[in-house]
Structure formats: structure tokens, C-alpha cells
Amino acid sequence: MPELPEVEVVRRGLERWVAGRRIVDVSVPDPRSIRRHSLGVEDFRGNLIGTTVLDVVRRGKFLWMPLSDDPSVSDTPHTALVAHLGMSGQLLVESPEQPHEKHLKVRLSFSSRADAPEELRFVDQRIFGGLFVTSLVPTADGLPGGAGVSDWALIPEEAAHIGRDPLDPHFDIEALHQKLRARKTGIKRALLDQAFVSGIGNIYADEALWAAKMHYARPTETLRRPDTERIIYASRDVMSRALDAGGTSFDSLYVNVNGASGYFSRSLNAYGREGELCHRCEGLGLSTRIRRDTFMNRSSYSCPVCQPKPRNARM
DNA sequence: GAAAGCACCTGACGGC
């Protein structure tokens, strides 16, 4: 599935192929993928056709493209096309002659450019993702909304509540630490809550906790500052390595969110390794095996030795 | 108000 590093690869691809281009047509073969655009298909089309994409910005797994009716006027944008890839979404830059994908949901046609295909297609098998047009509002901290070329301190209204992601240069560890201490919940539950920190999904939560030698049910109110730092540094490390790997295999025309290939190329220490030897214990001559627990209706992978369950666990 | 539970969705896979 697309995780934060894959979404960043998509952002860079879109920045190259789509930024600065005018939208000339929009079609929505499956309206379920724009269900977050409450005013419907015609309003969605009307808000896009004739506008120009100014930039491609990302915070966590949210992507947005600030729009302008007249790019010759240097003004801050007011609206944006927002995209979330969900579990299976893909944004593909293709020529109109390319056969339609089985799960094609939305097509955007751009003004022609000699060196670039004219269509951006949103393809989504499981329809957890989607597109919508919304207003941009000022960021709470007055700093740039996310990763992008522009430095507008703006963010889509619907994404304004989410925290910055660990790869964001404006990420504030101390603020996160204080929020975690004030909350009475387990650490993994908090890491998956985008209001605390965005961009961490089930895979990176397990990997970061393994690297930090911390059990997923550790109560957040017991965290010390070095604990929070260990988790964030670990998540940064694993996501940066995944981003590097995604970057090297990046197929620039197909704005690649092939989650499966990217995911399996990573070296994971916990996620999906039930019954396999813990790499860290193995190095110490132990034969501990990774355990899988059901947690939040999902799977949670951990080492029972490196990540012992606390007595005051918050499940 | 905070925290937890659950629905959304479809393809892969295992069991019968």
C-alpha cells in the first residue's frame, strides 16, 4: 500500500509532470472516489476545469495541488485539489491513447505540453482513497503547510487537524512529547492517530517501535523525552531509507505508487515477520521469534524479548 | 471531551 515514502515519490512525480499546467477537462467514471466532494460530480468538474496547478504539496499521506484561475496574477491560492491514495490508490500520468485501467476512477486532462502526457488518472481498487476540491486555510503555526516548492503557510481545511510528519523540517518533537504525555492511551494507538503525527501507518509504527525497543501498548503518559526521540528518529530512519529505495526505482511517467513492489524491496525487522527470528536477538545468539498480535482490528508485530509488554499496558 | 469501536471497500487466499 502507499505509505509516506511512496506518497512523496508521487508528489515529486506530479511536481515534474503536472505543476504549471492547466486543467482542460475532467471525467469521473466512478463518483465513489470523489465522495468527499459533497457537492457532487458537476461541482467537482466546475471547480477544476480552467484552473492551473501551481504546486504539489504533501503532509503525511495527504497530497494537494493549489489551484489558480489566472496564474499570471501572483496571488496566494484559495482552493486546492486534494488527493489521498488510501490503501490502493494510484496517480498515473499517461497519454489519452493508453487503455483505461480496470479501476479507473477519475481522469484529468491537461493543456498539451510537448514533453509530457496529457492525462492524470486516479486509479483505486479498494476505494479507500479519493479526490476532492476544498478551501485552503492558514496553518496553525504559520509555517509552510508541507513538502512542496512553494512556501505558502496554507493547508486544506480537511487536513488542518493533522500533525506534521516526521520528515517535515518543521516537525516539533517537544510539542509531540507534551501531547503524548497528556494523553492516556497506548503508544501505537497514538502513532496511528494522525492528529499527533501524520504519515505513520501500521507498517512504520511496528518498525519504529521495534527499532526503539518499545512495546506497542506502552502508556503514553509514562514516556520520557528520550523515549519519544527514539521513536521519531527510528521512524525517520526507516522512512528515509524507504524513500531512497523508492527514488531509485521511480518510473517517472507512471507516477509510481506500486506499493507492493516498493514495500517488498524494503528490509523490515518486524512487520509481516511472524514466526521468523528477531534480527536483533539473532545477533546476540538468541532465537526469539517475532510475534503477531491482533490489535485495533489489525496485526501488530513485535519481539517478545526486545519489546517486553509493560505491566501497565494500554491496549 | 477523550478514547475506543467500527464501517467503508475489493481482491487474494484458504477451507470445504
Next chain:
DNA sequence: TGCCGTCAGGTGCTTT
């Protein structure tokens, strides 16, 4: 071979 149940999980809404 075909049917059925289970599983995967990010987000937002509902329930406790």
C-alpha cells in the same frame, strides 16, 4: 470448480 468466510488497513464517523 465454486462458494463462503476471513484478512488486509487509513480515515472519519459513531458509540461509550
